[in-house]
Amino acid sequence: SSTGSGCILWFRKGLRIHHNPALQFASQNGVSHLYPVFVIDPNYMKPDPNSFSPGSTHSGLNRIKFLLESLVDLDFNLKKLGSRLLILKGDPAQVLIRCLKEWNIRKLCFEFDTEPYYQALDIEVKNFALAEGIEVFSPVSHTLFNPKDIIEKNGGKPPLSYQSFIKLAGQPLPLLSTELSSLPPVGHLGTCDVFEIPSIRDLGYEDAKQGEFSPFKGGESEALKRLAECMKDKVWVANFEKPNGNPSAFLRPATTILSPYLKFGCLSSSYFYQQIQDVYKTMPKHTSPPVSLLGQLLWRDFFYTAAFGTPNFDRMKGNRICKQIPWKDDDKLLEAWREARTGFPWIDAIMVQLRKWGWIHHLARHSVACFLTRGDLFVHWEKGRDVFERLLIDSDWAINNGNWLWLSCSSFFYQYHRIYSPITFGKKYDRNGDYIRHFLPVLKDMPREYIYEPWTAPLSIQTKAKCIIGKDYPMPVVSHDSASKECRRKMREAYVLNKELNGLVSEDDLKNLR
Ligand code: FAD
Numbered sequence: 001s002s003t004g005s006g007c008i009l010w011f012r013k014g015l016r017i018h019h020n021p022a023l024q025f026a027s028q029n030g031v032s033h034l035y036p037v038f039v040i041d042p043n044y045m046k047p048d049p050n051s052f053s054p055g056s057t058h059s060g061l062n063r064i065k066f067l068l069e070s071l072v073d074l075d076f077n078l079k080k081l082g083s084r085l086l087i088l089k090g091d092p093a094q095v096l097i098r099c100l101k102e103w104n105i106r107k108l109c110f111e112f113d114t115e116p117y118y119q120a121l122d123i124e125v126k127n128f129a130l131a132e133g134i135e136v137f138s139p140v141s142h143t144l145f146n147p148k149d150i151i152e153k154n155g156g157k158p159p160l161s162y163q164s165f166i167k168l169a170g171q172p173l174p175l176l177s178t179e180l181s182s183l184p185p186v187g188h189l190g191t192c193d194v195f196e197i198p199s200i201r202d203l204g205y206e207d208a209k210q211g212e213f214s215p216f217k218g219g220e221s222e223a224l225k226r227l228a229e230c231m232k233d234k235v236w237v238a239n240f241e242k243p244n245g246n247p248s249a250f251l252r253p254a255t256t257i258l259s260p261y262l263k264f265g266c267l268s269s270s271y272f273y274q275q276i277q278d279v280y281k282t283m284p285k286h287t288s289p290p291v292s293l294l295g296q297l298l299w300r301d302f303f304y305t306a307a308f309g310t311p312n313f314d315r316m317k318g319n320r321i322c323k324q325i326p327w328k329d330d331d332k333l334l335e336a337w338r339e340a341r342t343g344f345p346w347i348d349a350i351m352v353q354l355r356k357w358g359w360i361h362h363l364a365r366h367s368v369a370c371f372l373t374r375g376d377l378f379v380h381w382e383k384g385r386d387v388f389e390r391l392l393i394d395s396d397w398a399i400n401n402g403n404w405l406w407l408s409c410s411s412f413f414y415q416y417h418r419i420y421s422p423i424t425f426g427k428k429y430d431r432n433g434d435y436i437r438h439f440l441p442v443l444k445d446m447p448r449e450y451i452y453e454p455w456t457a458p459l460s461i462q463t464k465a466k467c468i469i470g471k472d473y474p475m476p477v478v479s480h481d482s483a484s485k486e487c488r489r490k491m492r493e494a495y496v497l498n499k500e501l502n503g504l505v506s507e508d509d510l511k512n513l514r
Contacts, residue, residue, distance in 0.1 A: 033187030073219025158309030303402035358393030
């Protein structure tokens with residue numbers, strides 16, 4: 001009715017009940033009807049037969065599945081509070097504007113989002129709402145800090161080092177003090193079509209066999225369970241030290257694997273932060289940023305702030321913080337990397353885990369990102385970024401781009417002479433090559449002395465291991481020694497040219513080049 005006080009809560013990320021300021025606000029101050037909505041854009045979800053892995057044009061199937069599971073869980077948790085999740089379909093702006101009209105809405109709430117996609121979308125929706133006299137509430141709750149504040153404090157530019165970021169950041173945004181005990185009921189739906197949460201089959205995908213999907217299930221309930229499990233081991237939390245984690249641990253991974261839950265906001269980063277602080281209170285001796293667990297969450301905010309304050313953050317051209325490097329356009333090498341056919345078992349095993357699980361350890365990400373770009377293949381970081389963006393269940397615009405800029409020595413980190421060896425790096429953690437044997441079963445009988453370089457095994461050994469190199473498993477696509485040397489040379493050249501572009505080249509630089 002025209003006297004109603006309907007409110008739409010528009011879920012995008014922030015797929016949770018706990019610490020959700022938009023939801024809190026949406027259910028207060030005389031709201032008679034609350035419409036919690038999630039808009040499925042069919043263009044975003046529909047199968048793309050031309051892609052290199054199952055999924056849509058924008059996302060691999062593992063992440064689509066994770067999202068759908070998160071929606072099911074959100075609906076379940078909303079129902080416990082007397083509400084439910086309304087699924088709408090179509091172009092998000094159009095669908096939302098239609099519902100704003102149809103449901104006689106007075107208030108629109110949604111979490112602030114720094115991604116360019118949402119920035120554009122939100123302006124469209126906001127403009128319509130404001131013109132109609134609808135109140136819009138869009139709080140920052142995906143990150144610990146408001147990136148805008150930090151950029152302002154720094155004179156309009158994002159801080160580009162972790163230390164300067166920490167200095168500027170100050171105290172994180174406060175946690176909400178109250179918990180929700182019930183929500184206003186959903187009002188009449190009028191002529192707006194509301195759907196059930198689709199299954200992947202409804203979206204046009206074939207049901208895969210058991211074990212073909214990521215082992216990580218989406219949703220707030222799963223996130224909170226996982227968080228509680230991690231926090232129980234106080235000694236582990238207090239001693240967490242990122243560079244010491246074992247990237248080859250797969251039976252019990254070395255880190256929390258909370259990233260996909262943070263990505264979709266099934267878990268509040270502020271709540272996670274608070275929980276770590278609580279553990280620290282009882283464990284006075286604990287590690288510190290940047291290596292501590294708390295420090296990991298600060299990395300997340302660091303990249304969000306850099307991404308928000310940097311135009312064209314997701315590309316090399318027109319990105320003022322990105323070195324201009326003449327990367328090779330070599331689709332053959334890119335494909336070998338993507339399809340786990342480089343001939344380096346450490347690299348290929350990681351790429352298989354990425355495809356199957358949608359998650360790999362941070363140092364595994366380092367290994368394959370360095371290998372593709374400045375370490376061995378000299379392929380453009382944007383190409384690798386695209387593959388990660390598709391396959392990761394935690395794929396996150398700010399963090400993924402930020403880390404590819406980092407690993408390719410395009411920004412933030414510039415020690416391009418430090419290259420991860422695709423042969424010896426993994427060996428440090430896993431002498432026997434159990435990780436490789438698990439994800440590349442073709443090599444499971446290769447003796448340990450050859451498992452990281454099977455092409456060096458005598459033919460008799462290859463025969464005995466039932467794995468002939470060049471036939472059952474590929475020969476290496478490059479020789480690491482000469483490829484990495486060549487990469488260093490090209491990086492050195494590019495760095496000098498970049499300085500020249502900026503008028504900073506010295507005589508020494510020029511001498512080094514010759
Ligand atoms: P934990 O070590 O348990 O850390 C807890 C949380 O801290 C993580 O869930 C994450 O939110 C945050 N965090 C940890 N490391 C980083 C980091 N280096 N930068 C920013 N935040 C961090 N992380 C993503 O969430 N999405 C991505 O798309 C992504 N792409 C990456 C691409 C490359 C090339 C590299 C090198 C790293 C990327 N990372 C990405 C960062 C990091 O590898 C993952 O966040 C981490 O491995 C996730 O596992 P976890 O939750 O067990 O981490």
